[in-house]
Amino acid sequence: xxxxxxxxxxxxxxxxxxxxxxxxxxxxxxxxxxxxxxxxxxxxxxxxxxxxxxxxxxxxxxxxxxxxxxxxxxxxxxxxxxxxxxxxxxxxxxxxxxxxxxxxxxxxxxxxxxxxxxxxxxxxxxxxxxxxxxxxxxxxxxxxxxxxxxxxxxxxxxxxxxxxxxxxxxxxxxxxxxxxxxxxxxxxxxxxxxxxxxxxxxxxx
Amino acid sequence: xxxxxxxxxxxxxxxxxxxxxxxxxxxxxxxxxxxxxxxxxxxxxxxxxxxxxxxxxxxxxxxxxxxxxxxxxxxxxxxxxxxxxxxxxxxxxxxxxxxxxxxxxxxxxxxxxxxxxxxxxxxxxxxxxxxxxxxxxxxxxxxxxxxxxxxxxxxxxxxxxxxxxxxxxxxxxxxxxxxxxxxxxxxxxxxxxxxxxxxxxxxxx
DNA sequence: TTAAAATTGTTGCAAATGCAACAGAATTCA
DNA sequence: TGAATTCTGTTGCATTTGCAACAATTTTAA
Numbered sequence: 269x270x271x272x273x274x275x276x277x278x279x280x281x282x283x284x285x286x287x288x289x290x291x292x293x294x295x296x297x298x299x300x301x302x303x304x305x306x307x308x309x310x311x312x313x314x315x316x317x318x319x320x321x322x323x324x325x326x327x328x329x330x331x332x333x334x335x336x337x338x339x340x341x342x343x344x345x346x347x348x349x350x351x352x353x354x355x356x357x358x359x360x361x362x363x364x365x366x367x368x369x370x371x372x373x374x375x376x377x378x379x380x381x382x383x384x385x386x387x388x389x390x391x392x393x394x395x396x397x398x399x400x401x402x403x404x405x406x407x408x409x410x411x412x413x414x415x416x417x418x419x420x421x422x423x424x425x426x427x428x429x430x431x432x433x434x435x436x437x438x439x440x441x442x443x444x445x446x447x448x449x450x451x452x453x454x455x456x457x458x459x460x461x462x463x464x465x466x467x468x469x470x471x472x473x
Numbered sequence: 474x475x476x477x478x479x480x481x482x483x484x485x486x487x488x489x490x491x492x493x494x495x496x497x498x499x500x501x502x503x504x505x506x507x508x509x510x511x512x513x514x515x516x517x518x519x520x521x522x523x524x525x526x527x528x529x530x531x532x533x534x535x536x537x538x539x540x541x542x543x544x545x546x547x548x549x550x551x552x553x554x555x556x557x558x559x560x561x562x563x564x565x566x567x568x569x570x571x572x573x574x575x576x577x578x579x580x581x582x583x584x585x586x587x588x589x590x591x592x593x594x595x596x597x598x599x600x601x602x603x604x605x606x607x608x609x610x611x612x613x614x615x616x617x618x619x620x621x622x623x624x625x626x627x628x629x630x631x632x633x634x635x636x637x638x639x640x641x642x643x644x645x646x647x648x649x650x651x652x653x654x655x656x657x658x659x660x661x662x663x664x665x666x667x668x669x670x671x672x673x674x675x676x677x678x
Numbered sequence: 679t680t681a682a683a684a685t686t687g688t689t690g691c692a693a694a695t696g697c698a699a700c701a702g703a704a705t706t707c708a
Numbered sequence: 709t710g711a712a713t714t715c716t717g718t719t720g721c722a723t724t725t726g727c728a729a730c731a732a733t734t735t736t737a738a
Contacts, residue, residue: 328607328610340596341596341599341600341603342600342603343600343603343604343624343627365596369589369592369593380585380588383585383588383589383592384574384588386592387574387588387591387592387595388574390592390595390596390599391545391546391570391595393599394546394595394598394599394602395546395547395548397599397602397603397606398546398547398548398602399548400606401602401605401606401609402533404606404609404610404648405533405609405648406648407648407649407650407694407725407726408693408694408695408726409694409695410694419548422548434714434715434716435715435716435717436714436715436716443609443610443611443612444612444695444696445612445695445696445697446715446716447695447696447697447698447717447718447719448694448695448696448697450716450717450718451694451695451717451718451719452694452695454717454718612695612696612724613695613696613723613724613725614724614725615724639684639685639686640685640686640687641684641685641686649725649726650725650726650727651685651686652687652688652689652725652726652727652728653724653725653726653727655686655687655688656687656688656689656724656725657724657725659687659688
């Protein structure tokens with residue numbers, strides 16, 4: 269059973285859930301207003317954004333299908349102006365964590381299935397987070413790039429990989445300066461470690 | 474109900490679980506051997522360790538009470554020599570993710586409670602991971618230190634914080650060179666941002 | 679209690695990185 | 709289609725960082 273089916277079924281019974289559409293450019297949720305909320309993205313893409321003190325836009329995370337997010341996943345006392353912006357048209361489920369933790373009186377099968385599905389989704393989330401942490405833990409841009417490429421390569425069982433996002437976004441993901449990253453990519457090419465054409469990269473090692 | 478109670482109760486019924494003691498220095502689990510495993514640390518402390526190609530010991534993560542870990546949380550195809558070492562005497566629950574995902578035939582209440590508890594524990598885990606990612610995303614050592622201090626400060630509702638681990642371990646956690654971090658701490662002191670005495674730090678801003 | 683091990687603190691130096699600034703290519707959107 | 713916006717690619721320069729190496733202090737374990 270798909271996540272969306274489960275949630276469609278349970279919605280009316282015991283947990284307050286909303287399935288909503290969000291046009292491109294609209295705000296799906298804000299972490300300071302919606303406490304303890306969980307969102308599941310059913311389709312589309314979205315970014316988790318913060319504006320820092322200087323008004324710079326920081327993209328902290330980005331979400332696609334079946335990703336799960338919300339204030340419930342953030343450290344208590346989120347007093348940051350965090351919000352999730354739909355970068356494409358999105359469809360999402362929104363509900364409160366506390367609502368699903370409460371034991372339902374009718375002991376409905378779907379409630380249990382929902383919790384179990386959530387466990388599955390969150391497990392996926394922590395796997396992605398572990399990957400991200402592993403990459404960010406690398407000390408140099410070169411190491412970050414190579415471990416990122418290596419992960420993409422393992423996922424696709426191939427030395428030929430396609431970057432899933434722009435180089436600008438990649439620099440954000442690796443949390444390094446874009447121009448410094450470009451310089452490092454150039455070095456990797458010059459030294460014969462990789463071959464690059466557009467957003468396609470071939471690992472030569 | 475405590476996690477340990479739940480698991481004690483469920484153990485005999487429908488999910489194969491082991492509660493084990495581990496003396497200091499022993500290995501709790503290895504990710505390459507025990508696939509799809511989940512461990513819950515009931516007491517003690519442990520480190521997630523990898524030996525890199527040069528034989529250097531990398532501490533990737535560290536766990537304490539109620540932390541949850543195991544190969545199930547790692548990217549598929551973990552071909553890394555990852556293992557969890559008890560740095561103190563530990564008590565832990567070990568089981569397979571697949572076992573708890575299977576619907577139990579007796580539809581036992583405890584099975585449902587277990588899944589719900591796991592959800593809770595994992596939620597906590599992702600919150601910690603988000604914190605870590607946020608810190609690692611900072612570009613400079615200074616920013617990493619300050620955001621780490623700020624998080625500790627918020628947690629304890631005080632400008633006076635106590636580092637929960639050694640400076641050497643802190644450098645690992647922030648993923649920076651220890652000597653460079655010491656230098657930066659010294660600058661922060663000299664510039665009047667912080668006051669430091671042993672592992673106690675007072676934020677002066 | 680003493681030796682061994684780990685942690686803290688410090689420094690010079692080379693290398694890596696971020697920053698700023700710019701031009702050209704590609705993409706988006708009205 | 710044409711203008712505006714975003715993305716890619718590049719470079720010089722100042723700053724930050726990692727690395728190596730060492731001494732002093734503290735902690736651990738025999």
